Amino acid sequence: MSAAATAVWGRAEQQDFRARVRGALLGGAIGDALGAGVAALTMEEIRAAHGPDGLVDLVPSHGRRGAVTAATQLTLFTVDGLIRAQVRRDTGAWHPPTDVHRAYLRWAATQHDWGPDERRKDNGWLAREEWLYTRRDPAKACLIGLGDETMGTLEAPKNPAARDAGALVRSAPFGLLVGWEPELVCQLAVECAAQTHGHPTAYLSAGAFAVVVHGLARGETLDGSVQRALAQLAARPGHQPVTDALKHALGAVRQGIPSPARIASLGEGQGAEDALAIAVYCALVGEDIRHGLRLAVNHDGPSQTTGAVTGSLLGALHGETALPPAWLCELEGRPAVLEIADDFAMEMTQGPALHGPTVTTPGWLSRYPRG
Template sequence: MAALWSRDRLQDFRARVRGCLVGGAIGDALGAGIEFLSLAEIREQHGSDGVTGYVTAYHRHGAITDDTQMTLFTVEGLIRAHVRRDTGAWHPPTDLHGAYLRWKATQSEWGPDERKDEGWLVREEWLYSSRAPGSACLRGLEDESVMGTLERPKNPDSKGCGAVMRSAPFGLLVGWRPELVFQLAVECAVLTHGHPTGYLAAGAFAVIVHAVMQGAPLEEGVRIALELVKSRPEHAETAHAIEAASAAVRAGVPSAERVEALGQGWTAEEALSIGLYCALVAPDMRTGLLLAVNHGGDSDSTGSICGNLLGAMHGDTVLPADLVAELEGRGAILQLADDFAMEMTQGTTLHGPEAGETCWTRRYPPT
């Protein structure tokens, strides 16, 4: 890939990857302290404008939740899928399943001492903290030996937002065709969320990120996503939610009440609709993120989705510096973003079938 890209394009790609991952984490952290409050309670506690910055969650400002945790392990799984290709194996859902099992370990184990040979991310001590993980995500990973598939998905009745909120990284695969990005996101969503709305919303979100990562207008990403969603059975809820977000843009001045008309964000289609709407109407990053979290519902997930989109659209230079500075795990998130960009553009110089063990394969073991 790198040989085909100019220096400017490579720099733009890295900036957008950073923007997507850090932007999503900021949105997640902005919503972390208010996700279980009604809009009236948010305004009572934080004023008529709601939250205007980080509020205390998990005993600190800038704390991330399971949304960012799982997104980071999605990125790691994608890197390791590409590294494992050196062995002749290529089945990314298997690698993502392994990544999510490593995430699950951080939700129950006290620390990383027993994880010495499983790559660097699972050894990050700050990740060993349970941040209100979704029950479907935990249930879907209980039987570690059995992966969910489209034919036999885990939790076939679950359409919670736990799959869509972690799916932005699939959209970072800019060398892939949109339909393949969509398919991979769907196949990895059913590892934990088997309801069609749960996995189609994840696929749609990934495709929208994929479009804006390449400089397309957000509306173009929506058009592509709708085409792919409508080509699948049982697409009505997801398609309606995407169309509702677009219709809300034309309905008038953005407001928390208009956000709440799209739902609360606990389900996949509502979280996607709210995050998408806020990104569509956002005049700038901060305004869009605050609109995405100040509502009664799953504020961290809708903030995360909006942040992923805006960051992928504009790159890391638009991220509000004060919010970046106080973000939990910022160094690790940036490191993972840069590692992903290197793997996607210069992977052949980092590892290969004949290279044996390298510093890169110790960071991202092909197992």
Template sequence: MIDLDRAALERYRSRVRGCLIGGAVGDALGAPVEFLHSDRIRDEYGPDGLTDLVTGSDGVALVTDDTQMTLFTVDGLIRASVRADHGASHPPSTVHRAYLRWLDTQRLAAPPPDPDGWLAAQPWLYARRAPGNACLSGLGSPGMGTPEQPKNPGSKGCGTVMRSAPFGLYPHARVTAGAAFDLSAECATQTHGHPTGYLAAGAFAAIVRTLVAGEDLRAAVAVALDLLAGRTGHEETTAALRSALAAADDDPRSPDRIEHLGGAWIAEEALAIGVYCALSHPDPAEVRQALLLSVNHSGDSDSTGSVCGNLLGTWHGETALPPDWVAAVEGRGAILELADDWAMEQTQGAQLHGDHGPCTEWTRRYPA
């Protein structure tokens, strides 16, 4: 159990909730314009582009595979923590099995009769929302990708980054930024084997982990750059993050600036755009503006919105997020429930399972 006082526990919980629901809000915000050129966005939504969350007739804004995979990342990491009670836990393998449960949601119309854990029993997750080909093929082929034998060795798509914020959500007393980087990068090789693909995922996790510790975003990016410098093949990710920092120092804050950072279809560009937009509007009162900036461009808008939302939610906590958007996002109840489960597991797990706690309801939720 992590030794945090009550105020620190509440701050930590707010950052975890902010990260997961913030990513979902950014994802849902960008989803309707994901494949539209910026000119088309302005034609459809007006001269300022998209200015609000788009909801259906039921008032719900739909998320994509970005949020789906992020949630299953959390599920896998919680199970890895529960497995540690048994004396043998290999988090990459447990995360891989969680991603296979996500893959089922892309193949089945509804949860199976005997779903594996409570998350896999959520009907709203059984929806195909333009999943990436590398994620589908990497998980759909036999075996698990590893750093020594990665899946799709030529792929560096943003499917690694958009799911990797949870690797950084450990309390700072438990996991270092370097350890979060390494675990995220290793799990990214399960679908994307290009160094830029998995190193960008590692850098994102390190940034989130540093934000959890209470540092600001610029300091967090500096930590990630230091970690990248020691990794073979870091050059593209390093250059993208440096470009994001330089762009955030300049005016105007506009979608045109984003176009110079890339289309975000590849990992380092998605990370750089998310960082740039969060740094361009760093005040907690500017979260709405940052999220709108992150999706009003010609590239992979849902992924950049998701990354930006993860960063802002972790940095400022859940109460900085636009409440009207939080209220409308698909799966809000389940996302926040999962966030709370993560925070309890990481800080109070001994009271939930193991030799000193009950081994009933919690292990039914997260079978080890």
């Protein structure tokens, strides 16, 4: 966002924006943690383990209640990369996909290193968070795509056959760039998704998700935001599976009471477009965030994926204060999620006061180095 764009923000607008940023990031993490406990179970197995209503509360996974997966880890590094892109803009080096890719490489280090490398002064604070140094079921395509320093592009994408939701689940932060136009948000999300997931269905699902979050962060309705995403998809080659999935989700809203069977009609959630459709449906029909998230995780598919995407949508729509406090208080890494959410909101609304041709804030540049 440019300095000119930030100058028109009033205090109430800044507070609303911060609440939606917090909501999107915390909501996604809560949905991720809720679904993680039943990620490998079918609906029949979920009911056998948790009763006829299925999963209704956090259960232990990865050794504790409220544990998050790679979906949340990667989302945090997406935010880190976007803040770095804004900071590096002062140097004339303006290419956000490169900064996001560098952030993803820092995440990749957390998947094989024992802990933070204190010798790397350009890592910033997020890569020094020791709780992130654990492998939490990352998509294989993410590990392969970030296994070397070569950045995948739309012209030469990594893993061109990968169409799972590994890129989708990390793409909510692109939508929080509310000063950007929707087509630019979509393009950035698509380009960054292609760094690990080169199938059009995967990267276009990520782009569509970002556009929906973008509309919500701007105060638009969920239905209207989905319609805007459909409009953005229309001119892109290979969009039809994603377009069809989103239209199927909108149609399912009018077909009766929400149920696991209704969700199953949208797909298993293994493909990115199915996971996006399930999340959009659950966000549209959920009576509140708790109800929407419970719907999103009680099905045969990857519950942590659909929970994370649904949580990001509902959090961006309603803001942080609508999140279930009982789940929020047990969330792994909550202080770090809040910290980076507030840093993102501050950078996007007050960046020129933190760094620029005439202003240098050493504390900020140590958190988000230009290197």
